[in-house]
Amino acid sequence: MENEDVSQRDHLLGKDLTSLPGLGAEQLFNGSTAASRFLQAELELNARLRTLSFGKPVRYTYNPLEYAWDTHQCYVEKYCQEGQSVLFLGMNPGPFGMAQTGVPFGEVKAVRNWLKITGVVGRPAEEHPKRRITGLDCTQSEVSGARFWGFFQELCGETHNFFRHCFVHNLCPLIFMSESGKNLTPPELPAAERDALLSCCDSALCQVVTVLGVSMVIGVGKLAEQRARRALLEAGITVRVEGIMHPSPRNPLANKGWASIARDKLGNLGVLHLLTR
Secondary structure, three states, X not given: XXXXXXXXXXXXXXXXXXXXXXXXXXXXXXXXXXXXXXXXXXXXXXXXXXXXXOOOOOOEEEOHHHHOXXXXXXXXXXXXXXXXXXXXXXXXXXXXXXXXXXXXXXXXXXXXXXXXXXXXXXXXXOOOOOOOOOHHHOOOOOHHHHHHHHHHHHHHOOHHHHHOOEEEEEOOOOEEEOOOOOEEOHHHOOHHHHHHHHHHHHHHHHHHHHHHOOOEEEEEOHHHHHHHHHHHHHOOOOOEEEEEOOOOOOOOOHHHOHHHHHHHHHHHHOOXXXXXX
8 A cells, every 4th residue: 555655646746756855755645744735735736737738829838846846845844834824825936936946936046045945956848948947046036036035034034934924825836938938827828728727726725725724815916816715715715815916027016116015015914913023
């Protein structure tokens, strides 16, 4: 039975779990910690996503939960803890954030210098020549991630002050690109493909919220907020769902002072006091 379990686990991830550093295969799946339950849910989502296919306008699909599992696991093991009450939820990776580091909103400098994430980042099977994965050596900064983690570093000081109450996750782990290398968000996919994708991701979110036991989900951006509210309501999961503005440079309001806007909103939501030193 043990060998059959390990084989199934290896299939879920697409690689030999026993070769991964940190959590061993048994500990990863026994559900004894919040991190192990969270990782289990992600591996099950990976297995479901692997059955999907995407046509035009999508030409390239990256899944950092596969090629950047090492750094992602480091992030989860380090910061996913019992007793966290707030889940910040992004939509999906950016090309110079989580796509490079395996960490949500994972701007490289923030991931290396504040979050202190280490590990080996591989590469997807097929890469766009303008969107190469260089992992923690990536020299291009992602503005959204720099704003997001920079704000919480300024607010909280030490990572402990943030993660004792909060965790950060993306609804969808996949990043999509067109033939030209343009980043495509899930709403830009053909309807049938989008619906199949988000159905998988919504189910995984419900699983994550249940196993972590958070009492509030804060969508980062309207899309993440709306998807979370819909998915959790339809699943009958009673959790407060709120939202904050996305820090994207595509948003003119975010460019005028996202940190101040986010601070005010978190104060209105009753979350700010959990984070201030």
